[in-house]
Amino acid sequence: QSVLTQPPSVSGAPGQRVTISCTGSSSNIGAGYDVHWYQQLPGTAPKLLIYGNSNRPSGVPDRFSGSKSGTSASLAITGLQAEDEADYYCQSYDSSLSGLYVFGTGTKVTVL
Amino acid sequence: QVQLVQSGAEVKKPGSSVKVSCKASGGTFSSYTISWVRQAPGQGLEWMGRIIPILGIANYAQKFQGRVTITADKSTSTAYMELSSLRSEDTAVYYCASRSPWFGELGLFDIWGQGTMVTVSS
Numbered sequence: 001q002s003v004l005t006q007p008p009s010v011s012g013a014p015g016q017r018v019t020i021s022c023t024g025s026s027s028n029i030g031a032g033y034d035v036h037w038y039q040q041l042p043g044t045a046p047k048l049l050i051y052g053n054s055n056r057p058s059g060v061p062d063r064f065s066g067s068k069s070g071t072s073a074s075l076a077i078t079g080l081q082a083e084d085e086a087d088y089y090c091q092s093y094d095s096s097l098s099g100l101y102v103f104g105t106g107t108k109v110t111v112l
Numbered sequence: 113q114v115q116l117v118q119s120g121a122e123v124k125k126p127g128s129s130v131k132v133s134c135k136a137s138g139g140t141f142s143s144y145t146i147s148w149v150r151q152a153p154g155q156g157l158e159w160m161g162r163i164i165p166i167l168g169i170a171n172y173a174q175k176f177q178g179r180v181t182i183t184a185d186k187s188t189s190t191a192y193m194e195l196s197s198l199r200s201e202d203t204a205v206y207y208c209a210s211r212s213p214w215f216g217e218l219g220l221f222d223i224w225g226q227g228t229m230v231t232v233s234s
Binding site: 045047048057089091097100104105 | 147149157158161162172173174175207209215219220221224225226227
């Protein structure tokens with residue numbers, strides 16, 4: 001089961017800014033492990049969106065940004081566009097016995 | 113960079129096993145780690161385990177310990193995930209995933225297979 005908690009859904013009008021939180025614990029985000037974010041469009045495999053808390057891979061628009069503080073991380077989308085409607089997942093390393101890597105519960109972004 | 117191509121959809125009976133393959137092309141297979149991630153219908157992503165082909169070492173999520181086996185055949189650049197004692201809750205899309213070398217040791221996945229649908233039904 002997921003040990004990183006995200007809100008089930010967020011929504012915004014085109015052009016607005018939305019943020020997605022990712023809350024972990026002392027065995028993952030709070031232990032200093034990096035957080036990565038993925039975007040998943042319907043029927044497709046996830047795509048790496050943000051790596052190492054705040055870095056964008058080549059080709060990812062700069063309207064996507066990430067941050068991390070304490071046991072939480074956030075993904076922000078500024079200038080929301082229709083094509084940003086998708087599911088978003090955070091992911092980190094976990095030092096507990098549950099497993100090496102953990103994903104967030106996922107957030108559905110709806111563009112109104 | 114490496115591309116991952118998975119085997120086709122499977123329909124299995126409860127109690128049986130399934131073995132999904134993930135063939136890598138375009139890179140040096142042994143230098144990559146291959147993880148398996150599954151996604152039940154309408155649900156989130158769940159990491160199941162990984163293998164480091166160059167070492168032949170596999171690690172598994174506690175939830176799947178004893179029921180999943182991940183292997184790799186370096187001669188064919190193919191990784192396998194076998195899940196046994198299948199139940200209806202194992203119905204999901206199973207992805208293999210890996211990390212490009214330029215990300216160093218970061219524990220992320222920027223290379224994904226296309227996914228394999230496994231349906232468990234009597």
